[in-house]
Amino acid sequence: MIVRWLNNLPLRIKLVLPTWFLMTAGVVLLGFAIENVAEDKMEQSLIGRTKILTNAAAVNLTAALAFDDKQTALEQLEALRVDPDLIGAKVRTTNDANFASVMELPPDCRSNGNAIICSDTQFERVKKPIVLGEEILGFIEVYVSRAAIEEERHFLVGYLTAGTSLLSLLALVFAQLLHRLVSHPLASLHQSMSSMLRLGVFGRAIPVKHNDELGQLTACFNDLVSNLSERDYQLKQTLNQLENKSQYIGEVLDTMEHGVMVIAPGDVVTYFNPAAEYLLRQVNCSPRNLPQLLQTFSPASRVHAISHAIDNHQPMKGIELRHTLTGKVFQISTQPMLAAQHSLVQFEDVTEQREAEQRRKLAELIFDKSQDATLVMSRDLTIKTQNAACIDAFGVHYSWRTLSTDSESYLSFAELKTLLTDGTMEWHRTLVGHGGIEMPCQVVARTLTNHRGSVEGFVITIVDLSTEMEIQRLNYIANHDALTGLANRAHALEKLTQDHDKERDMHILFIDLDGFKSVNDQFGHQVGDELLKVVAERMKASVSRRDFVSRLSGDEFLIALYGNAPVDAIANRLLEKLSDEIVINNCKPKVSASIGVRYWSSNDPSSLAQVIEQADKAMYDAKANGKNRYSLAANLAVQMEEV
Known part of the structure; x- marks a missing residue:
């Protein structure tokens, strides 16, 4: 309301009043500033002069206080009366006793103990200690009136008031002149325009x-x-x-590929281009009957929205409708035209685009939900995209060079040629996973080609083999002796039983070391452990790679020699190798072996436990016959005699 009232004021008032008010306010503010500055200066002068007199008096009063000479102190205070603004001066001892004082109090002031109280007169108090050396003898207090300052301030305010009034009058005259300079030419222009409108x-x-x-x-x-x-x-x-x-x-x-129609009020089609007629003829519809045309599309809510936009002359973009009979998808947009409330309707067949987009989304979903780390690279090894599994495993990377810092992870020229020729390549490398953890991986690369058959990029699938290798490691630990690396008892029993079930002939050698306990007692268990490792290596070196060597427990070993060939040469070689000199940490432990041999043919119904037991008994026979020799189990001796 106030803004409207101000806008309706005459130009004369809008120019005169603000100009006069601003100039007058500026002068008033300047006067206040001058008055405050002048008062501050006079106050500083008064206090400064009083401090000088007080300091001089404090120096002169030192002797008077030191010798308790009140008369001299009074004379020094009387000397302060030369200051016309002085209304009182006091000298007090350190215990706050009045030593000497002079008073010229105005009528409205009175002394109240050690203080001066005035009803109207304003004054300033200056206090200074009286010091002799480092000892404080007392204090001097000087009281000066501010009456002169107030009088000067009143005179200054009067002058400023008169000056402000004069300048305000001049500002009003200046505002009137400014109004005349501006409004008269505007009035002249207004008169000229009125003449133009009339004539x-x-x-x-x-x-x-x-x-x-x-x-x-x-x-x-x-x-x-x-x-x-x-x-x-x-x-x-x-x-x-x-x-x-x-x-x-x-x-x-007419040459556009998109269908274009112009709709007049009342759903009257006033224009359609050849593309619109062609697209609608494909779905057996006529472009001339809009209501009938819309009834063949779904969903009904979107059809109603388009009809409402056309009727109300409103824009609408990117609405997709599906033809109920053919299943074709059309994207429709409406745009109001300025002339005669017409609407421009554009539409295109996006069926193939939506099917391609659906296939792309499905491919992206498969790509992103894949459990294997997958990424897409360009020819220069720039990573274009990574799926969630790849980001979780290796983090976000923008180049294969940052993902695979090991030079061995790069393909050689021959391998790259094979990849470009065959379209696929597989290799195993150790990659650095998220958090700097090295991961053994299987890397499968496939080429991406364009419509001309040129390679534009690569799809890399990385399979983490850590779990598989960990399972292999745990399986190895579960089936092998931790000290010697040979198969343990459980693995030996399982494997030999399976091999016998596969109808394989074999000789079972039960081996026990002679003198191993003495080695442990003489050189310690550390040397004994190293001895077992050497024995295991010599056993493996004495048999063929297809034979099986295992450690049952302690210094007992089990060897399976596959086939039905005589084992004398191998047994003698084992005895010779195991009795050879062994040097461990400058120690020379001496051991030999006693071997029990049991032949286990493929048609032998005996269990493995029975075979091992018989080989064990044959081993004890070898020990009883002097050690460092082998002995055949009873059934094997009978078989050999039969042969």
Whole structure:
């Protein structure tokens, strides 16, 4: 309401009042500033002068206080009366006793103990200690009146008031002059415009009454009027060009691949291009009947929204409708036209695009949900995208060079040639996973080719083999002796039983070391452990790679020699190798072996436990016969005799 009232004020008031008010306010503020500065200066001068007198008196009063000479102290205080603003001075001892004082109190002031109280008069108090060496003898207090300052301030306020009134009057005169300089040319321009409205544009030129900026503006209007005739001719030429352009636009619409229709109020189709007729004929629809056309599409809510937008002359973009009979998908947009409330409807067949997009989303879903780390690279090894499994395993990378810092992870020229030729390549490398953890991986690379068959990139699938290798490691630990690396008892029993079930003939050698306990007692268990490792290596070196060597427990070993060939040569070689000199940490432990041999043919119904037991008994026979020898089990001896 106030803003509207201010906007409706005459220009004279808008110019005069703000100008006068701002100038007057500026003068008043300047006067206040001058008055405050002057008062501060006079106050500082008064206090400074008083401090000088007080300091001088404090120095002169040292002797008086030191010798308790009150008369001398009083004379020193009397000397302070030369200051016309002095109203009192006191000398007090350190115990706050009055030593000497002089008073010239105004009528409204009185002394109250050690203080002075005034009802109207304002004063300043300056206090200074009286010091002899480092000892404080007492204090001097000087009271000075601010009456002179107040009197000077009153005079200054009077002068400032008079000056402000005069300057305010001058500001009002200046505002009136400013209003006259601005409003009179505007009034002249208003009169000229009114004349133009009354007499018409082509009646006569607007008279120029002032040769200023507004007069120049009026002259410009006169030039405009003189040029209207020429502009009218140019306008006709432009209309002809627009007509030609309209014909050109019609030709462009006719050649567009998108369907275009113009809908008039009442759902009347006033125009459709050939593309619209072609697209609608494919779904057995006519472009001339819009209501019937819309009934063949779904969903009904979107059809209703498009119909509502056309009827209400509203824009709508990117609405997709599906033809209920053919299943084709059309993307429809409506745009209001300024002329006659018409609407422009554009549509295109996006069936193939949506099917391609659906296939792409499905491929992206498969790509992202894959349990294996998968990434897509360009030819320069720049990583374009990674699936979630790849990011979880290796983090976000932008180049294969940062993902695989090991030079062995790069393909050689021959391998790269094979990849480009065959389209696929597989290799095993150790990659650095998330957090710097090294991961054994299987890397499978496939090429991405364009429609011309040129390789544009690669799809890399990385399979983490850590779990598989960990299972292999645990399986190895579960089936092998931790000290010697040989198969343990459980693995030996399982494997030999399976081999016998596969109808394989074999000789079972039960081996026990002679003198191993003495080695442990003489050299310690560390040397004994190293001895077992050497024995295991010599056993493996004494048999073929297809034979099986295992450690049952302690210094007992089990060897399976596959086939039915005689084992004498191998047994003697074992005895010779195991009895050879062994040096461990400058120690020379001496051991030999006693071997029990049991032949286990493929058709032998005996269990492995029975076979081992019989081989064990044969081993004890070898020990009983002097050690460092082998002995055949009873059934094997019988078989050999039969042979």
